[in-house]
Amino acid sequence: MKTFMDENFLLTNAVSEDLYHNHAAKMPIIDYHNHLPPEDIASDRSFANMAEATLEGDHYKWRGMRGNGVDEHFITGAAKPEEKWQKWAETIPYTMRNPLYHWQHLELQRYFGINETLNGDNAQKIYGMCNEQLLSQSHSCRNLLRQQNVAVLCTTDDPTDNLEYHKTCAEEISDFKSLPTFRPDKAIALEDLCAWNEWQDRLASVSGQSISNFDDSLKALKLRHDYFHEKGCRLSDHGLPRAYHCEFSSADVSAAFAKARAEQDLNEQEKEILCTAYMQAFARWNAEKDWAMQLHLGPMRNNNTKMFGIAGRDAGFDSMNDLPIAEKLSRFLDSLAVEDQLPKTILYNLNPKDNAVLGTMIGNFQQAPTAGKIQFGSGWWFLDQLDGMEKQMNDLSSFGLISKFVGMLTDSRSFLSFPRHEYFRRLLCDLFGRDVASGKLPDDRKFLAQMIEDISYNNAKNYFKF
Template identity: 50%
Template sequence: MSHFLNSNFLLENKYSQELYHDYASKMPIIDYHNHLPPELIANNTAFKNLTQVWIDGDHYKWRAMRTLGINEKYITGNASDKDKFLKWAETVPFTMRNPLYHWTHLELQRYFGITELLTSATASSIYDQVNEQLKGSSFKTQGLLNTMNVDFLCTTEDPTDTLIHHQKIATSDFKTKVSTAFRPDNAIHIDAISFNNYIEKLSEVAGVNITSFDTLKEALNNRILHFHNNGCRIADHGLSYMYAFEFTEAGVNTILKKKLDNKVLNTDEINSFKSAVLMFLSTKYHEFKWVQQFHLGALRDNNTRMLDQLGPNTGWDSIGDWLQAENLSKFLNKLDGANQLCKTIIYNLNPRDNEVFASMIGNFNDGSLRGKVQFGSGWWFLDQKDGMIKQLNALSNIGLISCFIGMLTDSRSFLSFPRHEYFRRILCNLFGNEIQNGELPNEMEWVGKMIQDICYNNAKNYFNI
């Protein structure tokens, strides 16, 4: 029996171990999609305690605690930071076979050198040990990123963001390159209650009075230019499914004016508007030579009672079951037909659709660029061992795993970067097992180079870092 979380964790044979230790582990990290607060990076913020750096804002942990019957007081409520941590520690032993169990102990080991299991019995001691370490300069935000050898990371900002924190980072001596991704979802979701208020804010920031579809496009173009001038080369969208419905410019103009007059829109009008804005944005991304990302398939804000109390992104989302293929094909085909399809990454949240996404990218990889259209890594509910393996196998079976741009954290936590290690170990074990079984040749130098490409080199080239 192997010791828990030893140096060969998840590596089942000598080939897997060689691939990981000699090839994958030494590669820097490119984290091209996350939700880290850039202000904390710019100010090299120190955390007062382990709860603040590890539990605050982590809805993965919150969902587990709620499932165990932990009162909301100890999750997002007014309990002390230490009491919140103690309740998390109480939860951890019950998370076995959930990725949280692995992530928790990987993070304690990699950042703080703690190899004890986190339980109620060890909680106070671990809390005190980590809090003492957090007083050191190497445990501020920039030091935590340096510890994980993060070469490049990309946060995610709304078009109305000033990007002042990214500007501060860009002029500092921080060695990790920090960029931003343009996330214009608020300008697309015309059915949102807050849409009109958002348009007012966008008007002010962009310096354009938005009263029509043309002025909305002008405002978005202004913000794209602002982001581009501040180093942005990536856009991101979180959508239930791709919008590829019929529209006319005049029709969309009428729809927007109707919304701004606080009139109710029907489903066809909503879909037409979203399709038009999304198509406009994608043509601009092509013009500016950006990479566009589409995270598809989340059913968000399911619990309206708790949403009203706590707001979005607090743990009330799940996997959706929409049909994805037809609209995704129409959208990509329209851009491709106009020669306006830029580098594109599509992420799937429903595992039943893995093969759909893996086959879809092959329709638009036209030989112009290596891996131009990517099937993104397992994310959110699928960024665990089983989800990663299924995504990797679907891509291998239908596309070229050798062109894959690898893992990302999609996280709000500065302690989440061992997820790259988790992915790399799983990746190396897949290849190592097939070498051992005679399904792949024992050509370690070639396979090792492929592993390094997936872990780092492919993303570096894809994003022109």
């Protein structure tokens, strides 16, 4: 019987072990999509305790606690940190076979050298052991990143952000990069026109441009896009329930924008027009600057309206949607490709029903000289667990070239989440190791080793040109 989470965790044969320990494990990390607060990196924040470090903002863990019957007081409420940690530790044994179980124990092992399995009985002992280490400079935010050999991380930033924290990071940090990502979702958040107009006003203020029509809004956003580029940004990111596309005239988009600016409710066609026009503009600017565009497709957000009122956004009340995505996505990508303005693009699906859709869609728009110009993104959000990651890699292998895959990301708000790259790399190595062991692939160790290193790091480095 194998030991729980030993050095060969997830590795089932000698080939897997060689590929991981001698190749994947040594590669630096490029985390090209996460939600880490850049101010914490700029200030080199030190966490006061493990409740702050591991539970603050981590809606994955909050969902697990709710599923275990924990009162909200101990999740997002005003309970003491040690009480929140206790309730989380009591929950951990009941998360077996959920990725939370592996993630939490990887965090304890990799950052704190603790190999015990966490539970309610040893919760306060482990809390004290971890808190003592958190008091050391070795566990400040920057040094937590250094412990995991992070070379580049890309946060998620609104176009109206002044990027002051990224400026601090650029001035003070020389051994890794913390870069912004252009996330203009609020430009197409047309369900709440009062909030949308407030955001347009903020955009006008930060860009120094008045915004009275659609062209004004695009001009202001283009200025921000240029500013982000100056600060090292090389990606845009878009969280969408589905892709948008329709045919429209300049008069159509002008009329829809004017109506929205006047806070007059838009019909579905008018929303589609504005969303399409904005998204096409973002994509064209990305193509001009050789940025990558990330389309995260498929969430259904804020399902629990009562809890949304209590805990707010991104608190663990989102789930998979089941909207069709293929046709609109195809037409959107084609509208750019026909003009030679389709940027490097990474497509992510939240619902596994769309794996084959994206796995085959990327092949429609590949273009030299960029190998893997259109990417089927890694298992994301609810799919960044063993089954979801393996299915994504199998579908990418079946329909495209996994050899050109840009690999894993954390999509996380936690500085302790970076062992998820290790989790992915172990599974990746075992996939190839199993195929070699069964005779499905030749044991060409030199070629396999290079491929594993490429998927772990080199492909992303070359793709994003950091």
